[in-house]
Amino acid sequence: MDSLRQSPSPCSSRPSSPRTPPCEMPASVGIEAVLDQLKIKAMKMGFEFNVMVVGQSGLGKSTMVNTLFKSKVWKSTLPGLGVPTPQTLQLHSVTHVIEEKGLKLKLTVTDTPGFGDQINNDKCWEPILSYINEQYEQYLQEEILITRQRHIPDTRVHCCVYFVPPTGHCLRPLDIEFLQRLCRTVNVVPVIARADSLTIEEREAFRSRIQKDLKSHCIDVYPQKRFDEDANDRILNSKIRERIPFAVVGADQEHLVNGRCVLGRKTNWGIIEVENMAHCEFPLLRDLLIRSHLQDLKDITHNIHYENYRVVRLNESHQLPRGPGWVNLAPMNLAHASAGQLTSPRTSKACKQAQEEPKYDF
Numbered sequence: 001m002d003s004l005r006q007s008p009s010p011c012s013s014r015p016s017s018p019r020t021p022p023c024e025m026p027a028s029v030g031i032e033a034v035l036d037q038l039k040i041k042a043m044k045m046g047f048e049f050n051v052m053v054v055g056q057s058g059l060g061k062s063t064m065v066n067t068l069f070k071s072k073v074w075k076s077t078l079p080g081l082g083v084p085t086p087q088t089l090q091l092h093s094v095t096h097v098i099e100e101k102g103l104k105l106k107l108t109v110t111d112t113p114g115f116g117d118q119i120n121n122d123k124c125w126e127p128i129l130s131y132i133n134e135q136y137e138q139y140l141q142e143e144i145l146i147t148r149q150r151h152i153p154d155t156r157v158h159c160c161v162y163f164v165p166p167t168g169h170c171l172r173p174l175d176i177e178f179l180q181r182l183c184r185t186v187n188v189v190p191v192i193a194r195a196d197s198l199t200i201e202e203r204e205a206f207r208s209r210i211q212k213d214l215k216s217h218c219i220d221v222y223p224q225k226r227f228d229e230d231a232n233d234r235i236l237n238s239k240i241r242e243r244i245p246f247a248v249v250g251a252d253q254e255h256l257v258n259g260r261c262v263l264g265r266k267t268n269w270g271i272i273e274v275e276n277m278a279h280c281e282f283p284l285l286r287d288l289l290i291r292s293h294l295q296d297l298k299d300i301t302h303n304i305h306y307e308n309y310r311v312v313r314l315n316e317s318h319q320l321p322r323g324p325g326w327v328n329l330a331p332m333n334l335a336h337a338s339a340g341q342l343t344s345p346r347t348s349k350a351c352k353q354a355q356e357e358p359k360y361d362f
Contacts, residue, residue: 042103043102043103045151046103046104046105047104047105047106047294048105048106048108048153048154049105049106049107049108049158049294049297049298050109050110050154050155050156050159051065051107051108051109051110051157051158051159051160051289052109052110052111052112052128052132052159052160052161052186053065053109053110053111053160053161054112054115054161054163054178054182055112055115055116055162055164055165055193056116056117056163056165057114059165059194060163060193060194060249060250061111061161061163061193062111063250063251063252064161064163064191064193064248064250065109066250066252067251067274067282068286068289068290069096069098069107090114091110091111091112091127091128092110092111092113093109093110094108094109095107095108096108096109108155110131110157112128115128116174121174124174124178125177125178125181128178129181129182129185131157132156132157132160132186133185135155135156136156136305136310137309137313138155139154139155139156139306140306140309140310140313156301156302156306157186157301158186158187158298158301159186159187159188159189159222159289159297160182160186160187160188160189161189161190161191161285161289162175162179162182162188162189162190162191163191163193164190164191164192164193164210164245165193165194166192166194166195166197166198166206167206168198168202168205168206169206169209170206170209170210170213171209171210171213176217179214179217179221180217180219183219184308185309186301186305187222187297187300187301187305188219188221188222189221189222189245189246189285189288190214190244190245191245191246191247191248192206192207192210192246192247193248195247195248195249195280195281196249196265196267196272196279196280198247203247207245207247210245221244222293222297222300223240223241223293223296224300225241227300227304236292240284240288243281243284246282246284246285246288247281248274248280248281248282249265249272249274249279249280249282250274250282251263251265251272251274253265253266255271257271257273262276263275264279
């Protein structure tokens with residue numbers, strides 16, 4: 001026993017002789033397993049993504065959604081069955097569960113048939129902004145409950161794809177007026193619809209004019225420069241901002257080209273491949289919405305746009321909290337709030353001056 005007590009420990013603090021190998025620490029403690037845990041949890045819960053498409057009728061909004069997610073989210077209307085244009089703007093939402101390699105995505109697409117189709121388009125954006133704020137209100141009402149759900153259903157609009165008609169000139173007054181309001185409430189990604197109706201030169205000139213209009217009217221579309229977190233984000237998002245608005249073409253039919261099936265539109269002079277960068281920029285839009293920025297769109301919606309709405313609503317309550325976590329919110333006129341009440345506190349002074357200029361009449 002005495003000999004055991006006197007024997008030095010192999011990991012003692014005494015300096016080891018050159019002949020004795022030092023005590024080696026373990027290589028890792030298993031921190032990398034956290035990624036596997038998050039992956040397993042995400043596979044079980046799945047993801048939610050809510051996108052809104054806005055634009056005039058006939059710009060291919062439904063076809064574009066079907067092309068993005070490679071599924072029949074929207075059923076196309078059979079030829080010969082004419083559907084009358086709605087007299088007022090009507091919002092239509094559909095939820096579709098998409099599963100790929102065991103991962104489920106609960107996709108909710110909101111269409112806006114009738115937007116900008118009327119002779120008098122005065123304040124035609126109010127139903128859209130009211131709908132967006134209603135989703136924020138529903139989430140807020142669930143969040144302030146004392147006993148709330150473990151997982152609050154997220155119906156907030158994470159991205160709004162705005163379809164610009166391919167006029168080849170510049171943004172219309174209706175587009176400018178609506179985008180100025182929309183970019184304060186939701187992430188906006190503008191696209192040039194039916195880009196196959198423009199030549200390459202016309203498309204680039206049209207894109208340049210739109211970019212100038214967005215800058216001159218202080219329309220901050222996604223990805224916003226002020227939300228770039230690091231150098232890698234700045235490099236990637238700068239390349240994206242140079243190409244916005246994307247010139248896209250939608251198609252939900254496959255054609256045989258050089259022995260392979262491709263998605264495209266068949267014309268008298270050939271087939272326009274939607275996934276071919278030489279034909280259109282649909283791959284850039286798909287990568288932005290799904291492959292590279294889907295989670296970022298959700299984070300900005302929650303941390304910026306929803307937070308701005310939440311601050312305004314809590315400041316309007318005019319009642320002190322009656323206990324831990326208790327907030328009594330008064331009802332709010334969402335249509336009135338959407339007209340400019342929910343302005344982001346980060347709006348620059350130049351943008352505020354631009355917003356005070358006389359409005360356009362339609």
